[in-house]
Amino acid sequence: DQQVKQNSPSLSVQEGRISILNCDYTNSMFDYFLWYKKYPAEGPTFLISISSIKDKNEDGRFTVFLNKSAKHLSLHIVPSQPGDSAVYFCAANRAYNAGGTSYGKLTFGQGTILTVHP
Amino acid sequence: DAGITQSPRHKVTETGTPVTLRCHQTENHRYMYWYRQDPGHGLRLIHYSYGVKDTDKGEVSDGYSVSRSKTEDFLLTLESATSSQTSVYFCAISSQLSNQPQHFGDGTRLSIL
Numbered sequence: 001d002q003q004v005k006q007n008s009p010s011l012s013v014q015e016g017r018i019s020i021l022n023c024d025y026t027n028s029m030f031d032y033f034l035w036y037k038k039y040p041a042e043g044p045t046f047l048i049s050i051s052s053i054k055d056k057n058e059d060g061r062f063t064v065f066l067n068k069s070a071k072h073l074s075l076h077i078v079p080s081q082p083g084d085s086a087v088y089f090c091a092a093n094r095a096y097n098a099g100g101t102s103y104g105k106l107t108f109g110q111g112t113i114l115t116v117h118p
Numbered sequence: 119d120a121g122i123t124q125s126p127r128h129k130v131t132e133t134g135t136p137v138t139l140r141c142h143q144t145e146n147h148r149y150m151y152w153y154r155q156d157p158g159h160g161l162r163l164i165h166y167s168y169g170v171k172d173t174d175k176g177e178v179s180d181g182y183s184v185s186r187s188k189t190e191d192f193l194l195t196l197e198s199a200t201s202s203q204t205s206v207y208f209c210a211i212s213s214q215l216s217n218q219p220q221h222f223g224d225g226t227r228l229s230i231l
Contacts, residue, residue, distance in 0.1 A: 004160075006160075031216075032216060032217050034219055036222075041224070041225075042224050042225070043122075043208055043210075043222035043223050043224045043225050044161070044208070044222045045222070046219040046220075046221060049219055051217065089160055089161065091161075093216055093217070094216075105151075105163055105166065105176065106151075106161075106163070106210075106220060107163075108153075108160035108161040108162070109160050110158055110159060110160045111160055
């Protein structure tokens with residue numbers, strides 16, 4: 001049961017253009033969403049997050065959009081740079097389980113390989 | 119960068135042998151996690167800890183056990199390694215259980231022949 005899905009295994013973009021990475025989720029209990037970037041032979045690095053009470057969060061070249069009704073989030077990178085070439089994972093967190101205690105486990109998508117060409 | 123060290127970084131072993139992976143943190147964070155990364159699956163949670171000697175199972179915990187005797191160390195043990203446990207293993211830490219990002223170590227690449 002894949003609760004978080006990234007349906008595009010790869011994305012290729014020209015330097016300077018916008019990169020848009022997409023992520024869909026099925027569990028309406030998720031209330032905190034994150035994007036991680038991963039280079040080969042390194043661990044995932046936190047990039048940006050958004051709480052379910054917001055629909056947009058911006059940090060420099062990176063913006064995350066959340067559409068709760070569609071259960072969809074996206075990461076926009078503008079402008080894209082060759083150094084942005086990496087695997088990008090979206091992840092979702094559920095703060096509280098049905099019993100009311102904090103849950104906090106991250107559920108990850110499969111990842112999207114972004115390649116930015118010079 | 120968060121102070122997380124995983125050891126070993128690479129290991130090759132044979133089916134049926136026990137294997138222990140170590141995660142060491144210098145951030146004094148309460149929460150620690152073990153994930154495995156496999157093609158087509160992203161990262162999947164194996165076990166996590168919410169304090170010394172307090173651990174719980176994740177979504178893929180079969181065949182794995184964990185221990186946390188000190189705040190800074192979280193050990194993952196494969197009691198009898200199988201080829202299906204060949205993977206890259208990541209440790210993560212966080213200061214809060216929710217609404218805070220987890221920070222990851224650089225991983226251990228484990229090959230079981």
